[in-house]
Amino acid sequence: MIDTHTHLTDAPLAPALAAVLARARARGVTACVVPGYDVGAWRAARALAQQHAGVYAAAGVHPLFVAQADLPALADDLARGGFVAIGEIGLDYVDAGADRAAQHLCFHAQLALARTHALPVILHCRQAHDDLLAMLRAAPGVRGVLHSCSCSHEQIKPFLDLGLYVGFSGVLTRANTVKAKKLAAVVPPDRILAETDSPYIGTATHPAPGSEPADVADVIAVLAEIKGMACVEMDRITSANARALFGAQLA
């Protein structure tokens, strides 16, 4: 299994990393993608990837961190290598005071870097799907995933038409979840990725901040149930999708 989105750089996962990775391996997780959100986080993610087999890093400025964005450092670090994606990047309008113009500039610059370096993007989007779609359409050829996707099943088609993958997180495992389950029902299996966004998104059994990469097994189990497949088949498909997006080196 592959957890395509976990913040192993952050507490409480980072201080317990050896145990966290051992529990993940025990449940069959062979690879994790660790996105960055600012320069400190992506450099920490790259260091983890260098130290631990099966850990892969992404670098990017999260829309809620644009005030301290260091785009020259991002361009330098991407040129040096060691990253499988640019992320997490995107738009977040949940806070009415968010500086949307600054988010647009930062996202636009990072889409350009994705094209320069031929890297996929890990997209964070909350309450900004129309603007995100318009900016992605203006950057043809950029591949990526809508991570912990909050689109409705009615909103997703134009994103699928752009070739994007759709990431499902622990939200799917909660008993009262309706929207994400309806979305999973309409996304074709060959576009589904599994993730935890641990420790920030919890599962039914491990509420945030108690979630960790091992919990991706529970996400895959619910996806299998929704699609009427065996867990092992859903694992095979989501792992193949992760390798198709982030690279064949993901074990």
Ligand SMILES: [Zn+2]
């Ligand atoms: Zn995240």
